[in-house]
Amino acid sequence: MSGPHVLTSVDLDAATLPAATAEIEHERRVAIFDLVEKNSFQPVDSEGGPYSLKLSLQDNRLVFDIAGPAFSRTYALSLTPLKTVLRDYLLICDSYYEALRGSSPSQIEAVDMGRRGLHNEGADQLTQRLEGKVALDRETARRLFTLVCALYRRG
Template sequence: MTDSARPDTDRLASVDLDAATLPAATAEIEHERRVAIFDLVEKNAFRPEGASGGPYALKLSLQDSRLVFDISGPDYARAHGLSLTPLKTVLRDYILICESYYEALRGSSPSQIEAVDMGRRGLHNEGAEILKARLEGKIDMDQETARRLFTLVCALYRR
């Protein structure tokens, strides 16, 4: 986010999911999605390029194998489609390492848990960077917002 960001208005006030276009989810995944949305809305720095001020509402949907960011604000309404292809490898790897992390928590040594957690955090940062780069020129956000948004994308991608 640039120095000209206005924290009171350059933010997401709400995030909704278009359930009709997203893959069906188990109760556990639905819970993950709700938590990811709560965390994202709770603290974020988000400004669509060309918008003069928010707050903004975001609706996510899948259309033609693209994740669509439908953004609206006081003087802004635009949708951006994002191919998930560049994110597929990191999404898959992140989901796998999360499973390994939860498995490690059940019976591994603290050093093994720490090693898996470091890998998990590294992949999470990589995914956030890719997402931020793919949205460059469309949406300006800080690193923490990109991390929270990547968490939500992971929850949407999980089956």
């Protein structure tokens, strides 16, 4: 009988991570916790999990090292198709945190709507890039995009 199609651990390859501040390190830990806490992660051709995932950045690629019972695959995805949404999302997150410090509720709401829209766009792009490799539900794609942003962000 196959096990659940979920991630039970996520590790980041410290050797390939960009330098990070304490705040960014915290973002990475929270993103990992949220992803592992609740997800649906089904690699194609796998009979069942659970799975462990090691993420790294190598040669402008996002590398997924996936292991599970009787399953092991590595996928390297070019970051180029994701770079625009990654940059835009990180910029709007900075604007959102700035707005929280002194903008009106309607201004904060407007920035937050844009932030959520870009987050959804990034999750959709990540889902498309993983198509034929790993099936994700919407919330897992959103959590995984959050982690990719935390990985991508420079200190």
